[in-house]
Amino acid sequence: MGILDFFRSRPKNTASVAKERLRIIVAQERAQQGRPDYLPLLRREILEVIRKYVNVDPDAIDIHVEKDGDSEVLELSVALPEQRTAGTEKAGEAATPSEA
Amino acid sequence: MENEQHDPSRVETPPLPVPDASFPSPGRTTLTEIIVVTSGKGGVGKTTTSASLAVGLARRGKKVAVIDFDVGLRNLDLIMGCERRVVYDFVNVIHEECTLKQALIKDKRYDSLYVLAASQTRDKDALSKEGVEKVLKELTDEGFDYVICDSPAGIEKGASLAMYFADRAVVVVNPEVSSVRDSDRILGLLSSKTRRAELGNGPVEQHLLLTRYNPDRVAVGDMMGVDDVKEILGIEVIGVIPESPGVLSASNAGVPVILDDTSPAGQAYEDAVARLAGETRPMRFLDAQKKGFLARLFGS
Secondary structure, three states, X not given: OOHHXXXXXXXXXXXXXXXXXXXXXXXXXXXXHOOOOOHHHHHHHHHHXXXXXXXXXXXXXXXXXXXXXXXXXXXXXXXXXXXXXXOEEEEXXXXXXXXX | OOOOOOOOOOOOOOOOOOOOOOOOOXXXXXXXXXXXXXXXXXXXXXXXXXXXXXXXXXXXXXXXXXXXXXXXXXXXXXXXXXXXXXXXXXXXXXXXXXXXXXXXXXXXXXXXXXXXXXXXOOOHHHOOHHHHHHHHHHHHXXXXXXXXXXXXXXXXHHHHHHHHOOOEEEEEEOOOHHHHHHHHHHHHHHOOOOHHHHHOOOOOEEEEEEEEEOHHHHHOOOOOOHHHHHHHHOOOEEEXXXXXXXXXXXXXXXXXXXXXXXXXXXXXHHHHHHHHOOOOOOOOOOOOOOOOHHHHHHOO
């Protein structure tokens, strides 16, 4: 550190930036850890089937697996385009017994 | 100026602990504890840590085996300084090409310390779960107090086998984004892909060990501090090893850095071993060196 640095103001702390970025990515990755591996493929295939009948947006399908006591619930929601005034509609909901 | 501090007020060496009745905790004196040293990311100091923990525990009179799981890229032998005495290796034992006794290399410094080298010639598929289990069982039967498993980087076969049978895990992490993220991934695997997790025998006890810690950079906000890393990963910290020239000198010489009592890194490893053994010790080397006004003005 020289005489110039001594008077120059420091840029924003990089450590706090690192911590904030990590906090977000770690939380995101932990949330994904318990999820079954087949979800992305399942989502894509369901999207293909639906698109045979309705032209939905690729982002219109939302899949979640939730733990409900001993059983796991696979929740699938599809947002259908226009026509209907309500954008989102539950297209299907299936409960499966615990796979673990 | 590097982080090595020779100010006598900072480098007070703790008196070498005499093995006492409280260690290991009563009731588990006859058990073998399997400790994996892992990280996900490469180059963070797993082998340096494995070597120092093994030496530290042996120095306390414990019977210790340290195993290199990095098949194809062995290095523990170099860090331990026994590379010229490797005749048989871990894979030879698993494939029954020699006995375990033939493959264990006795340390020249401590009678109760043994090294099991990785194979340099085979590929990583040479390890099998059954083979590893057989070796660990034999070490248990031989009355070893500790088996340290030095994991390779990554999350492939060698790394997953190194952690599979563990009772405890030391996750080595640098205060740096990619290392912290990889450590979190490893923590997830430790709580799902281990024998303890599969059999429901309680969790693998997890500890964080920070290495290459630079208190000066933490002080000015250029490096995440120990509390930041602890907060993100959510597990307890068993040691903080300051960045120190002693680490390179030690690996150059093939003498685990814990044996360098003058190096802050060596002292910090000794503290970590004490904590691993259940002692309480304050963290040292966390504070930046105080620089005088003139030193700051004219650089150092």
